Amino acid sequence: MISPFSRASRRITLAAVLALVVSGIGLVGPATAAPNRTPGLDEVLNGFVVGALRDGRLASPQEVIDPLVAGDPFYAEPRLSGDEKPGDVLKAKKVAVQFMGVRPGKLDAYKLMYVTRGLHDEPEISTGLLMIPRDGRSDATRPLIGYQLANDSVGAYCHPSTMWTGGDPMDGASWSALGPLAQFFGKGYAVMMSDVGNDGDPKPHGVFAGKFAGKALLDGLRAALRHKDNGLPAASPLGVFGIAGGGVGAAFAAENAKKYAPELDIKGVVLEGMVVDQKNFIATADGSVGSAFVLATLLGLEPRYPEMKLDEKLTPTGKAIADVFRTQCQTPAYFTMPFVPMSALFKSGENPAEIADFQAVYDDNKLGRKSPDAPVLIASCVADDSPMSLVPAADSRKLAADYRRGGTKVDYQTTDCSMVRFLTNLYGWGTDLFGMQTVDWLAEKLAGVAGEGLLALDAVRTLRSADGDLLPFACAEAEYVQQVGGYGVGNQFDPPRVLVGGLVNRFSGNPSQGVLAVVDVEQPLGSRAEVVGVGEPLRAAGRQRRVIFSARDDQSRRGHPAEVRSHERQVFAREVGEAVARSRGRDESSGTY
Numbered sequence: 276m277i278s279p280f281s282r283a284s285r286r287i288t289l290a291a292v293l294a295l296v297v298s299g300i301g302l303v304g305p306a307t308a309a310p311n312r313t314p315g316l317d318e319v320l321n322g323f324v325v326g327a328l329r330d331g332r333l334a335s336p337q338e339v340i341d342p343l344v345a346g347d348p349f350y351a352e353p354r355l356s357g358d359e360k361p362g363d364v365l366k367a368k369k370v371a372v373q374f375m376g377v378r379p380g381k382l383d384a385y386k387l388m389y390v391t392r393g394l395h396d397e398p399e400i401s402t403g404l405l406m407i408p409r410d411g412r413s414d415a416t417r418p419l420i421g422y423q424l425a426n427d428s429v430g431a432y433c434h435p436s437t438m439w440t441g442g443d444p445m446d447g448a449s450w451s452a453l454g455p456l457a458q459f460f461g462k463g464y465a466v467m468m469s470d471v472g473n474d475g476d477p478k479p480h481g482v483f484a485g486k487f488a489g490k491a492l493l494d495g496l497r498a499a500l501r502h503k504d505n506g507l508p509a510a511s512p513l514g515v516f517g518i519a520g521g522g523v524g525a526a527f528a529a530e531n532a533k534k535y536a537p538e539l540d541i542k543g544v545v546l547e548g549m550v551v552d553q554k555n556f557i558a559t560a561d562g563s564v565g566s567a568f569v570l571a572t573l574l575g576l577e578p579r580y581p582e583m584k585l586d587e588k589l590t591p592t593g594k595a596i597a598d599v600f601r602t603q604c605q606t607p608a609y610f611t612m613p614f615v616p617m618s619a620l621f622k623s624g625e626n627p628a629e630i631a632d633f634q635a636v637y638d639d640n641k642l643g644r645k646s647p648d649a650p651v652l653i654a655s656c657v658a659d660d661s662p663m664s665l666v667p668a669a670d671s672r673k674l675a676a677d678y679r680r681g682g683t684k685v686d687y688q689t690t691d692c693s694m695v696r697f698l699t700n701l702y703g704w705g706t707d708l709f710g711m712q713t714v715d716w717l718a719e720k721l722a723g724v725a726g727e728g729l730l731a732l733d734a735v736r737t738l739r740s741a742d743g744d745l746l747p748f749a750c751a752e753a754e755y756v757q758q759v760g761g762y763g764v765g766n767q768f769d770p771p772r773v774l775v776g777g778l779v780n781r782f783s784g785n786p787s788q789g790v791l792a793v794v795d796v797e798q799p800l801g802s803r804a805e806v807v808g809v810g811e812p813l814r815a816a817g818r819q820r821r822v823i824f825s826a827r828d829d830q831s832r833r834g835h836p837a838e839v840r841s842h843e844r845q846v847f848a849r850e851v852g853e854a855v856a857r858s859r860g861r862d863e864s865s866g867t868y
Contacts, residue, residue, distance in 0.1 A: 313703045314711050319454050321461035323381070323410055330380030334441065339376050342441030346432070349386055350475020352400050359390040359398065361490070361536075362497025367504065372406060373441035374449065382460070383407045383505070386436045388473070389498035391491045394484065394579055403469040403495045404436040407505055408460040414506030418542075418721045419465045420514045421496045421528065422455070423488070423521025424448045425548075426471075426605065429479045429574045433604035435468035447606045451709045455516065458714045464514075464721075465507060469495035471524060479601040483553070483575030485640045486531070488524025492517075493536040514717045515544040515649075518710045519666075520575075522549020523640070526674075529647035541649040543720025547710035548654065551670035554637040557617075558628040560665040567600075567612035568665070570620065573627060574600055580636045588630065593620030643674045646681025652716045653678075653685060656692035686716065 349368050359365070366388040371378050385405045393399045407414065426434060426448035438449040459466050469491045472480045481487060492515065500509050517525020529544040550556045553576070557569050574597060577583045586594055597620075600608055618626050627633060655671030668689075675687035690707045697704045706712055 312712060312715055313706055314454075314458065314714065316702075318461065319457050319706075319711070321457065323408060323461045323463075324457045327379040327381045327408075327460070328377070331378050332380075334373055334376045334378050338371075338373065338378075339441065342373070342437070343444075346475060347386075347437075349388070350402065350473055352388070352473060352476075355390070355398050355400070357398070361390055361392055362494040362501060363390045364498050364501055364503075365389060365400065367502055369504070370404075370440050372439055374439060374453075375444055381409045383409060384439070385502060385504065386440070387467075387495070387498045387502060389494055391487075391494040393490075394487055399487075399491075400473050401469055401471065401491045401494065402434075402436050402474050403467060403491075403498070404439055405465065405467050405499045405502065405505070406439070406456075406460075407465040407507075408463060410460075410463055412463045414465070415508055417463060417465050417507060418512045418514060419467060419496065419499060419507055420459055420516055420717075421492050421525070422452070422459070422466050422468050423471075423492055423515075423517040423525045424468060425451050425519035425521055427482065427520040427568060427571050427575065427609060428604045429482065429571060429601055430603045431477050431480070432474060434470035434472075434474040434480070436470050436474050439468075443604050445606055446604050451518070454706060454709050454711045455518075455714060458711060462714075462718055465499070465505075465511075467495050467499040469524075479574060479578050481575060481578035481580075482520060483523065483572050483640070484579035485523040485527040485642070487579055488521075489527030489529075489531055490535060492524050492528040493532060493539060496539055497536065509538070510540060512721050513539055513541045514721050515541060516547075516710070516713075516717060517545065517549060518547040519549060522546045523642070525549070526551075526642045529649060529651060530642070530645040533648045543717050544647060544649050544651045545710060545713045545717050546651060546653050546674075547713060548656075548666055548708075549642075550666055551642045551674045552637070552667075553640050554628050554634070555667050555670055556665060557637075558626065559659075559667055561618070561626055561628065562614060562616040563665060564613045565610075565665050566615050566617060567609045569617045569627060570597065570612075571600060571605065571609045573633075576636055576640070580639075583633060583636060588621050588623065588632075590620055590622055596620065643677035646678050646683040648683070650684040650720055651678055651686070652713055653687045654710060654713055655687070655689055657689035658693070688713075 349366060353365055364387055366386075368386045370384050370386050372382050372384045383406070386402060387405055388400060388402045391399045391401045407417070424435060426446070428434065428446070428448070433443050433446065435449075437443055438446050443449070456466060469488075471482045471488045471491045496513055499505075500507050500511060515525050515528055517523070517528075525544065526546050526549055529541070529546075532539060532541055550572075553572060557572060560566060561569050570593075573583070573585060577585050585597060589597055596612075603609075616626075618624050621627060621630070623630065628637075653671055653675045655666070656668050659668050672687065675685045678685045690712070692704070692707075
């Protein structure tokens, strides 16, 4: 284990470090957007997030200090018997999610230690963190996301199971994940994040060895599904979301899932700003604002490729820096050498992209030699026009072409990563940087919506007026509401954004009842509202929609349209999902339905 002193000393919580995190997080890779939609702030600070913060609490001083200075004995590895299968859970520990001294409510979390496989199929141990929102939805229908963060850290206690339980609070990887996690939890998704190895192992971590990271991700999903304390079934719909450094493991997981983990039902894969070709990345990043990430990449490959023999090739100064990096988290350490050419750290004076002994390692980590079975969204800057983006745009375009030639359904979507956009639309630039504009696409795949994202709605529910009359209203059945909108039916936090109307009443005893319609859709639902008739397709592609469903029993709604209109905003804020409807052809001034 790493000493408490060394762990505490590296967790520097200065304002300057925070500024560096916020300004420098783009160094790990580019972002992308259109034609995907930039999520609104209300979708990030969604009802679940607001409710989780409302029901949470601040950590006590002791709860803040303990993760920073004390190694968790959870990470002590048991001896393997040899009978374990990939994905078997060796240990599980329920933990409190804690970030920057805040412990949110409505969120269950478990540290998991599980079995995986190394580059040569040898048994390995990894840890990770499983988080499940408690939003009223049954785990039996809850999708699970394998999320690989933009984490390039080689040191111990620098990975998700530590950073989301109070340790390593200033790491840029966790800050960059706040938005996507908020979106995932708002949609009711569980999230499994692999540490890509045992986070408590004091030896350098091989986080950049893509094939190992891919296995760790897939086995992390297996472990989450096998963990006995949650209700996630083995057949849960799965998504994979990888960004920057985490995108390498996510891509290898997608490429190898059919052979390595064929039982996993992966519906879609998002690859955002990931390194496609290590050699090209190193050649591009060397001497740039993110130059230190070149050295971090090499150090994150060597534990799995000891033939690299970095220490033999580094100068005394280079070795001293490498020894520090091997024990550190990426923030602030890997942001401390902007514009320093890495050739100055090697005895040969070569750019490390050209060192002969590294070529086989680069080749072994090149993406695109296999084509994933699951649909893939590749997100990339449209051009190499930002100093914050270190991944050549051409590499992402080539990967998309390679996957398509192999039969993968690929959406390749670009964004404007330029500094002009940074200065004129910081919110859009930032959300794209973190991959937040791709979440709608993944939600569509998890819903099973194909092609243009069309889904016919064909179910009926009823309301009762205050007088007890049945008021039929068209809506989606529970499973369709979850699929189309990505939210659970009855989620008390989020207002709906799609009304379904226009169904002729078919309930028993009164087949001639008129067609119902919604009242004043735009007023309560805003400019993003959409009305579709039952039997018509609901277009879900490229944007996130919600479906209004009827309350089981409505004892408060009266039939006077004027009263309904005057209270719409309050009603929709207070009674989420309640349908406001009136019968066509009736006398609207009568105050009755």
